[in-house]
Amino acid sequence: MTILFGVPLSVLLGQLLLGLINGAFYALLSLGLAIIFGLLRIINFAHGALYMLGAFVTLLSLQYLGVNYWFALFLAPLTVGLIGMLIEKYLLRRITGEDHLYGLLLTFGLALIIEGLFVKLFGVSGSSYPMPDALKGGFNLGFMFLPKYRAWVIVAALIVCFVTWYMIERTRLGSYLRAGTENPKLMQAFGINVPLLITLTYGYGAALAAFAGVLAAPIYPVSPGMGANLLIVVFAVVVIGGMGSIMGAIVTGLLMGLIEGLTKVFYPEAANTVVFLVMVLVLLVRPAGLFGKET
Amino acid sequence: MSSDIILETRGLTKAFRGFTAVNDVDLKVKKGHIHALIGPNGAGKTTFFNLLTHFLPPTRGEILFQGKAITGTRANQIAKLGLVRSFQISAVFGQMTVLENVRVALQSKQGNSFHFWKSERSLNSLNERAMELLEKVGLGSFADTVTHELSYGRKRALELATTMALDPVMLLLDEPTQGMGQEDVDMVVDLVRRVAVGRTVLMVEHNLSVVSRLCDAITVLARGSILAEGDYATVSANSAVREAYLGTAVTDEVAL
Amino acid sequence: SDDEIRIGYLADMSGTYRDLSGPGGLEALKMAVEDFGGQVNGKKIVLFNADDLNKPDVGANTVRQWIDEKNVDVVTGLVATSVVMAVNKIVEQENKLALISGSASSALTNEFCSPNHIHWVYDTYALSNGTAHAVLQEGGKDWFILAADYAFGHALEADLTKVIEAEGGKVVGKVRHPFPSNDFSSYILQAQGSGAEVVALANAGADMVNALQTASQFGLSQSGQKLAGMVVFLNDVHSMGLEVTQGLMLTTGWYWDMNDETREWAQRYHKRVGRMPTMAQAGVYSSTIHYLNAVKATDSDDSQVVRSKMIETPINDMFAKNGKIREDGRMVHDMYLAQVKTPAESKSEWDLYNILRTIPGEQAYRSLADSQCKLIKN
Amino acid sequence: MNASNREQLVVEDLHAYYGQSHILHGVNMVVRRGELVTLLGRNGAGRSTTLRAIMNMVGKRSGSIMINGTETMTIPAHHIPRLGVGFCPEERGIFASLNVEENLLLPPTVRSGGMNLDELYEMFPNLYERRFSQGTRLSGGEQQMLALARILRTGANLLLLDEITEGLAPVIVQKLAEVLIKLKEKGLTIVLVEQNFRFAAPLADRHYLMEHGKIIDEISAAELPSKQEYLSKNLGV
Amino acid sequence: MSDTIKNPEQQQRVRVERERRIAASRRNKIFFAVFIVIALVAPFGIYPVFLMKLLCFALFACAFNLLLGYAGLLSFGHAAFLATGGYITGFVLTEYSGLGTELGILAGTAASAALGLGFGLLAIRRQGIYFAMITLALAQLVFFMFMQSSFTGGENGLQGVPRGQLFGFIDLQDNLNMYYFVLAIFLFGFLLIQRTIHSPYGQVLKAIRENEPRAISLGYNVDAHKLLAFVLSAALTGLAGATKTVVFQLASLTDAHWHMSGEVILMTLLGGVGTVLGPFVGASIVVTLQTYLSNSPLGEWVHVILGVIFVLCVLMFRAGIVGWFSKLIQRNFK
């Protein structure tokens, strides 16, 4: 067996794979955050709460409506996306053009309300969501046992990420989005329905968070606090990738998963901190992040 | 001979990724001149200004100001040496009063800008000089106006007053009359002529009537390099300049 | 000192530990007061309660204010160790009493003991000791410890290591994970790769739940490794469900379905709260009743007078049989080794544990001979 | 074609506000199909505001604006360009996150008959050279060209152009004059806000003179020579 | 200066302006006097430890506001300075109790200032959201260090820090003595901030915030000026943290957590960014709610209620409570 830094290579491989899977979650979440930041210039502190909502919609729709996992995969993003659109239309819209700090304060307040209500309704312990039958068990890869579900997570997350990337970077819609960020008034004067565009964008960002929530439901405890802890790391990912860069969010998400995975082997105590260390280093060398454009 | 050259660049070059905006420019500005830098759009005039004041680091080349190399000097230090610029878009401190705008500039020479323990009142000693400068540009009665309420032309005048507060040896003006009505243009021409007494001015300007009225020497920049140099008559007669910049219809009468 | 008995209930009412003690603990406290008729020897019992938000400064400030302004005699609840440590300092300074039923740190009655607090329900030593002992006896010799990287996890890890080594076992690997962690797959994989027979979870709450769930996905038990939870509460098992937790061995200080007495009390509680009580919530009830009895017997609310009486009197209630409070403030009572039922075995929502056996109190808790408590040495 | 149809833009009693400040005080103007009309006035007279009000880009408005016979006061802002209006703003509005070509392709086509990319590049070779640069990395003048080129692609037949010669070299200004003549020949209607009277005078059919948010006079091209004096008094030209 | 002014209309303008300023400064003096009187008698009606907590957080928010409101820099890592002040003071007072409380607090403040200098040097070149994020990242590293090192007591925190004596003879264990000491510290910090804002340096800072390139072209070293603001803010934040530690006799990781950095932003926004009293009011509201709500039957709803307040604040009075109030006064009494 090959040994690398005191760790067998096979173990290392397994850890890298797991890191990548965690990275897929980061990528999904930071993608939504980056899109929302890109168009609304809002640091969406409610993103963690939306992720949590996604997981809860999945759980509750099973418990009360008997909706299965595969259906929830569509239902939850749709529901949360709609909630997001309502939030945009009735709250965020009223502060367009104000300092971006107010968006932060508003979404932070929303997160407190949503999470507080869920704590009141469902307690804090969290519940578990049954693994869908088709994804039970796992593959023996030789160097590790890979649960089928985790394999599915990475495939599903990557597909969604890249479809989103393609939509934004390679289609007309995407250039509307990017331009709408900069000068919404002028875009209106070109005949684009910017308010609708913004509502849909926030809704889509929320739906992405909820999609991550559905993916998380069977493997992590579904609890009101599940998003809050993740949020700050996801911010870091977006910044390292370069704010507003879609590809940056995806690639950095995966990369951070890997780096975190390695840290968990070599210096687990620092696993929650390593992302910030990377952030400091990256910003010192590349002030606009890995993929960001310097202005 | 060389002592009457105040600013000189040698082989000054700026390349952006795959694109050379300023290419090997040797420029000499004589002390006391009003020197115009003209050229077609995208010729590199603004970039050249940015290099002189170190808002951009040059790729290659040297800048000498009053005989000393200032190529690597930091932007704020260059201002302290007496080479002060204005901006293409009017640059004033909008939320401060007109008087405070000038005072902030005066403070720069005082060296108390880090004194956080002193009272604001210690700045009152600067008021007299500030008022003097405002009177000079015709803004005396606006001293206590909040700056963003000023009209475009008056903001331009204020900017000149703050620039003068530094008592610069040489001024760099980037399109000082852009977007102005004819009246304001005349006012600015007048102003520049007044403040230029005893100083050197290098200005970018598209308005040929301004250039012809004000300038002692002209350098034409095109595609990052010097195309022609000389006084107005020489330059406007140059066929290359006509083709690249002036266009066929421009005759000397129209320009004036 | 005055004509009222004043009790303050301080706990996490809205954060991670809400379900362990929280509002339910407050309800248990109210039950105790009601069972006393709302007064002791004609003195009215007055309750105060507050959320400590798991912040030591908030907790300390609240208790200080209670004592300074409301003349509170005794503080109960007390969950997060950092909060409890801060509160203990104040209680000691002001010479009042604290009855701790939530916090797990065994240091509270060891290096941090004081004559002003009593630790009621469990501690890291008893929990890890009980489970480890049982598992070792069944033949699990090689251990892997997954510990939370903060004081509580370290204490648990140290207590556990001592037991394992004392009984001929070996720690073949360990990893300290940040607190809190989102994903445990990496650590579980490391545990799997270590070749240990037993994987011990030296963490609590959400982290423990998360680790356990991950272990079940990676088929830890299928590959022949045993899981041992050190600090597992009823609410954890309830929320995770039996599918994930079945077969888990754990130590508990109390379980609602042990005998008629416990069932009777638990049903009363269930009627008011809608959930079954955890051992911490039962502990709030028990410690309060014991305290009030001592007040009644001495007709005093002076902390030291009452404490002496509490130490003198053995505890015999639905919570403990022949429980004894030691000089170091440790309430020593029997602990129970339990195993989580399979879904098939469970007959109702809260039918979660099989009690395997009783661990006598003297065995379960750290003996006074090993104590570093300053009250003992002198 | 009936008479009302030939009136492409009819503005009646237009008032406009920025927040509290009342800027336009009842503007009336009519622009017929194929005409080139200028708005003259001093700095701050409200010329840009008139164009912005037509595009529904100011705070509050009242009055009436008919485009091709459709009342636009009541329709959402993004429906106005779809009536065939192209707007080139004073501040240019080049998008930093898009490159030159993406900027060019950005505004959706509203009519057939717009120019295609090749034609535009031919007209503005600078843009072709820099077509993959970030939009805002262009020099001031190049940005101006881009802003104009952008709306020529959409096929709009009513162009609202605000200070398009500002900051441009004389050669380019001359070129623009040729472009405008060509567009007029194609039958486009143009409203031109200009500081550069020398540029506008030979192109325009009519001039509106603005002051303090009102149209104070209307001068046809034919009357121009006789009104030189009057104009220089009012505009300082 | 008046002899240079020639025309009468202009003289009139200047006079009006001067009168306005004098009136404003007189009004501020009255406000301040009222505040002092209230502050002096407050501990006889309100629980002094609560008041001290309030003053500590108010100082924290004021220090933060100096940076956000007057230098235009949004730091998302101020918890690091609060915690550093607290831990260092706690450590010094516990280990070298002979040094005296004043020196202990001074040590904490100095440590925070030094840390601020370090953060500043790394972060000051970055702008906007990147500045916020790099300060956050640095603060997370500091958090990690505090969690891992032994002198902080890790998760348990530093407990039982002695309050000690002031100048060797005033017993700070007494809540009233402690209160007046804290009040003095707060006033010192508050007045220093006011002075800074209205100093020659404050003027330059304002200019930089409004138009950075122009300030550079006037010869100012913009980075150095921003750095000074950052260090001042860090030092005063450290002072707040140090004082808080002495008051509560403990220092804990709560102070270092990023939530704390977030909380101070919220306090400041709630009260009104860039207003003199805003941070004080914002801190008072948040601290009071946290303290008194958690002791009430609404205890379980603390987060929800705070959330609702933030949302309402953004939707209804965006300039912050103080900003909104002063607008109201201006409208009605002008």
Ligand SMILES: Nc1ncnc2c1ncn2[C@@H]1O[C@H](COP(=O)(O)OP(=O)(O)OP(=O)(O)O)[C@@H](O)[C@H]1O
């Ligand atoms: N940061 C940059 N990156 C890439 N190219 C740039 C950058 N800045 C300027 N350029 C290019 O350099 C050339 C010169 O630009 P500059 O702004 O100096 O022109 P200018 O002479 O001032 O023109 P104008 O008269 O139109 O203002 C332009 O073609 C422009 O696109």
Ligand SMILES: Nc1ncnc2c1ncn2[C@@H]1O[C@H](COP(=O)(O)OP(=O)(O)OP(=O)(O)O)[C@@H](O)[C@H]1O
């Ligand atoms: N966004 C705004 N908010 C408030 N006032 C504005 C705004 N934009 C313009 N104004 C004011 O409206 C008036 C008319 O401005 P407008 O831009 O229409 O003038 P203009 O005739 O185009 O002059 P210019 O030659 O300066 O472009 C001016 O007094 C100006 O100060």
Ligand SMILES: [Mg+2]
């Ligand atoms: Mg330029």
Ligand SMILES: [Mg+2]
């Ligand atoms: Mg205009």
